[in-house]
Amino acid sequence: MKHTSLVLALGLAAGFVTSAAFAETRITYKSAKTGSSYYQMGVQLAEAMKAGTDGEVIVTVEESQGSVQNVMEVKARGGDYVFTTPPVLVKLAQGGKAMFEGKSDPKFDEIRALFPIPSLTMHFVMSADSGVTDFAGMEGKTVLLGKGSFGAREGEKYLKLFGLEGKVNLAEVELSNAVPALKNGQIDGFVTAGSWPAPNVIEAAASADVVVLSLSDEQIAETKRAKLVIPAGTYSGQDNDITTTSLPVAAFTTTAMSDDAAYELTKTFWESKAAMAESAPWWNGVDAALMSNITGKLHPGAIRYYTEAGFELTAEQQ
Template identity: 30%
Template sequence: MKSLISAIALTVIAFQPGVAMSNEFVTFGASDSGGTYGVIAAAVSKVANVSDGDLNVSVEATVGGGRGNVRLLSKERLTFGLATVADAVNGYRGTGAFEDSKAENLRTVMLGPDLPFHLMVRADSDISSPADLKGKRLVSASAGNALTFVPGGLSGYGLDKDSYTITQLSGAEAVETFRDGRVDAYANFNFMPSANLSDLATSIDIRILGFDPEKLAELIKSVEMFNESTIPAGTYPGQTDDINVPGIAVGIFTTDSVSDDVVYALTKAVMESNAEMKEMHSMAGTLTKERQGRMLKAGRIIPPLHPGALRYYKEIGLN
């Protein structure tokens, strides 16, 4: 009987939310197409698995990118997942593509790279500002961009969806359509540098439209999925100046059912392995303490920050 009681007691302790479990198996949603999500997930998995032996992170090739990861997290079929802040916010609030599948259990762990607004025109175009896109033809490289992100960005200049026409194509097709002159502008929130856009800028002369500082500040204040982002000079051939635009951050998200210790362990492993992360991929290297400090200072963390992540940030003085 004493043995049975001891076994039950150990089982209860092992499954208490606040008690760390050695070498706990967790899943990490990337995407089905690999790409940048895939390399970030691989980098996170590598540093987490060799940290203190607390976690065994398995990268999952999920369907639907970040939006698919939010849906899987809401059903607790993933432990962690990559997604844009836009998809996470819409999931948490039950808006946009998530009107029928609200994910109130979603929690933020950390933010990483930005997807800056790439609004490109030909160098000889008479379009000099986003305001000049009224009545023009645009092309975008994903449904999320064409339906949500680009209209959201252009709303900063008073343009609604009826102010222009926008066509959604695949990444390569969108670039070719713009290169061939069949549209007036390429509009997409992209990781940078984009290989397709770098190739484009070597074949034709292009300009990237920036945002007026006041309009950018007002847009960020009014649309919570955006933050201030910069496409640094030299990112693309012929680009000589920094260009300030709205951006959408990509982050790591989890759910409120994941224990504080598991989230703390992953957060600590990533934050304290930045040099290794950066060696694996520049985008993985953006998951830094400084980045999280800016996130906390901005104060707009939606979905809410997971307590396990907050515990680590407080330990290193990021209040």
């Protein structure tokens, strides 16, 4: 019996790997911070892998410090390494730009994509009592952005883009207190980013009348982010689709991984997705349409699966 140790890293999200060539596969799964939705995804993926392989794949979930760290670890990893990160970070690493300036490594050029996972989705949640139904209406209102997170940075960026800088009162409240602060009138709204449906937005919609703002196509173009539509009925009281933005996230490995392992990983993910969605609706947000958000090349083993399954791939992905 062969044994292998597969290390999976995740800063915003999660991934897993298996190969039919192994009778037993042991996986160390480095996830996002404990308590986050992406850490929960890691736990779900571990359970799905165990169920899908009759216990032949054992996944141990560990906390991760972030997507940049996950990409950087490619330098020291081999063919047993899988990580998840926004595709844009891979492109920056391969170009030696931004946070990767002066830290280039030939192994970054060997990074290959496998499959998408739930995107980081922007939610601008306003109380119905505030009367706000669009971004212009946020002027003079008290809004919680949080601190240090992707959602906080992105929310601040949007306020500047849409002419609201200095015109919105920013609440000094932790994002973890957003829902009670909204219910007791301390704030008029809050901004959060995560997979959809987002747990804190579900809670807010269930306990108070809220409006989740939509962005126009022109506003989405200004943000330079991917467009994402949250279907009507996702949240309590939501009668219409919500058009917003997202930061795509995907699972990656390197060319050091065997084609067979990458094929089995990709195949098992897509075949397990429907079952995972029965208990965690955020997996419903992953479909073939998200494949277009994966920039750069896919792993040859993943390409084999997508070809068999009839997925349309871009020339860049192949």
